[in-house]
Amino acid sequence: MDRSQLLKGLLDIIVLRVLDDEDGYGYEILGRLRRAGFDELGDASVYGTLRRLYRAGHLSTYVLPSESGPHRKYYALTEPGRKHLRHMRDAWEDVSAKMRHLLDAPTKG
Amino acid sequence: MTDATSRTTEIAGYLAAVERHLGDLPEAIRQDLMSDLDAHLAEVAADLDDGVALRDLLGSPEAYARELRETAEVPRERAAARLRRGLRETAAPLTRRVKTWSDRYAVSTGHADAAELVERLRPGWWVARGVIAAMLVVYILSATQYNTYGSLPFDSLSWLLFTAAAVLFFVWVSLRLGRRSQTWGRRRRWWTGAAGIALVVYALYGFAWPYALNYGGNDFVETSYYDETSHITDIQVFDENGEPIDGVYLFDQNGDPLMLGDSWSCFEAEDQYEDPYAQDRFEAEQESRAAATGFPETGLPGAEPDPELGYLYPICDTPAEDPTEGPSEEPTATEDPTPSASEETPTDAEPTEAPTETAGPDGE
Known part of the structure; x- marks a missing residue:
């Protein structure tokens, strides 16, 4: 399984976490993820995740004018979104601790 | 720009x-x-x-x-799923209406909604399912035993006892199955329900149609009998000049005689209820056949039918005043038509069409 498949399951937590710092608009959020090292994430993945989280009520949107082009739609975490992020984070901590434990266990022979 | x-x-x-x-x-x-x-x-x-x-x-x-x-978390739908969704969306208004009606019906009977009513009715359905299954088994067993269908053998004590035992057993099985199925998954329950519906439909088919067709509970139809007549009720043979030819034997591709028309009404028209296969009758025909090898001398209208060679044309004694009338359209003198004969003998024929020598039931 390549990294992008692995990241698909983490898209929610990644996008939510990035937006927890600061509201952002679609393409700019992708830039933040790239800077965080998630190079294999595409624009469609981010956009699709934003729409899905928005549909689920985890995000709200507002529109701001930009000086260089069309209006930009900004996404912000809602209270359920923050809660969702906490849950996802706990789940991730739990899974990653167990994964680390499993992977670090000395192999036989 | x-x-x-x-x-x-x-x-x-x-x-x-x-x-x-x-x-x-x-x-x-x-x-x-x-x-x-x-x-x-x-x-x-x-x-x-x-x-x-x-x-x-x-x-x-x-x-x-x-x-x-x-x-977006929507896997590509497969064609079957898409079709199902389309059907569901199309039927949605109808299912909504049915649900409203059934809920209203259930409420009027003093239940909370249709689902509760169904829940209450379920054990009743289990019992009914068991009874239907038992009846079907009895019915099929008796049908194979007696070669009849359309009736249940409630006239004999042993069958009655057997039926009672079968009902008890199948109701027990059905109740148990019902109890068990409550814990089953959706798919298995769906199959159980489908099997139940199939059982009811089959029982309706098996029980209802003989009654619906007025076969009556006590009549029986042989499950297999040899239909010795074809569906052709008459054959007219003419020569090249258009003259009708009498005294012709007809055979099929196997060399078997073609049996035409309604044999019963033919014989009875001539011989008033005489059994065509009675011994003396047979002997008389043996004689006439001996004379008729090659050229049947009985070329007259109303010639003796030979049971082995089929019918000599004309098949029956055609009324002279109305030669177009087929023999099968003569009124039958049969008092007690067998089911096979009654299918082919129009009983609504006008008595006025009866030839004088053909005595109807009222003509005797």
């Missing part, structure tokens, strides 16, 4: 291509994805350097749509 318009066309083309690849998504999700995608792509394009195409940054529209689909 031209740059901006070309960007707009580029975005529009890209959007259309993406939408094409999302065509099978549920309408609501696709609309949601598409409603905002133009604005999003405009945002993206605004940050693009001149000379860099949207494709260069985002990849092909197809790949973009695939990625979008994956993150």
Whole structure:
């Protein structure tokens, strides 16, 4: 399984976490993820995740004018979104601790 | 300026291509994805350097749509699922109405809703299912035993006892099955329900139609009998000049005699209820056949039918005043028509058409 498949399951937590710092608009959020090292994430993945989280009520949107082009739609975490992020984070901590434990266990022979 | 318009066309083309690849998504999700995608792509394009195409940054529209689909958490629907969804959406108004009616019906009977009523009725259905299964088994067993169908053998004590035992047993099995099925998964319960419906339909078919067709509970129809007459009720033979030819034996491809018309009414028309296969009758025919090898001398109307050679034409004694009337249209003198004969003998024939020598039941 390549990294992008692995990241698909983490898209929610990644996008939510990035937006927890600061509201952002679609393409700019992708830039933040790239800077965080998630190079294999595409624009469609981010956009699709934003729409899905928005549909689920985890995000709200507002529109701001930009000086260089069309209006930009900004996404912000809602209270359920923050809660969702906490849950996802706990789940991730739990899974990653167990994964680390499993992977670090000395192999036989 | 031209740059901006070309960007707009580029975005529009890209959007259309993406939408094409999302065509099978549920309408609501696709609309949601598409409603905002133009604005999003405009945002993206605004940050693009001149000379860099949207494709260069985002990849092909197809790949973009695939990625979008994956993150939108809607797996591509298979054709069967899409068909089911389409049917469900089409039938939605009807199912809603049926639900409203059934709920209203259930409420009027003093239950909370249709679901509760169904819940209460369920054990009753289990009992009914067991009874129907038992009846079917008894019915099939008796049908194979006596070669009859359309009736249940309630006239003998042993069958009655057997039926009672079968009912008790099958009701027990059905109740047990019902109790068990409560804990089953949806799929197994669906199959159980389908089997129950099939049982009811089969029972309706088996029990109802003999009664519906007025076969009556006590009549019986042999499950197999040899139909010795074809569906052709008459054959007229003419020579090349259009003259009718009498005294012809007809055989089929196997050399078997063609049996035409209603044999019973023929014989009875001549011989008033005489059994055509009685011994003396047979002997008389042996004689006439001996005389009739090659050229049947009985070329007269009303010639003796030979049971082995089939009917000599004309099949029956045709009434002289109305030669077009087929023999089978003569009124039958049969008092107690067997089911096979009654199917072919029109009993509604006018008595006035009866030839004088053919005595009807009222003519005796």
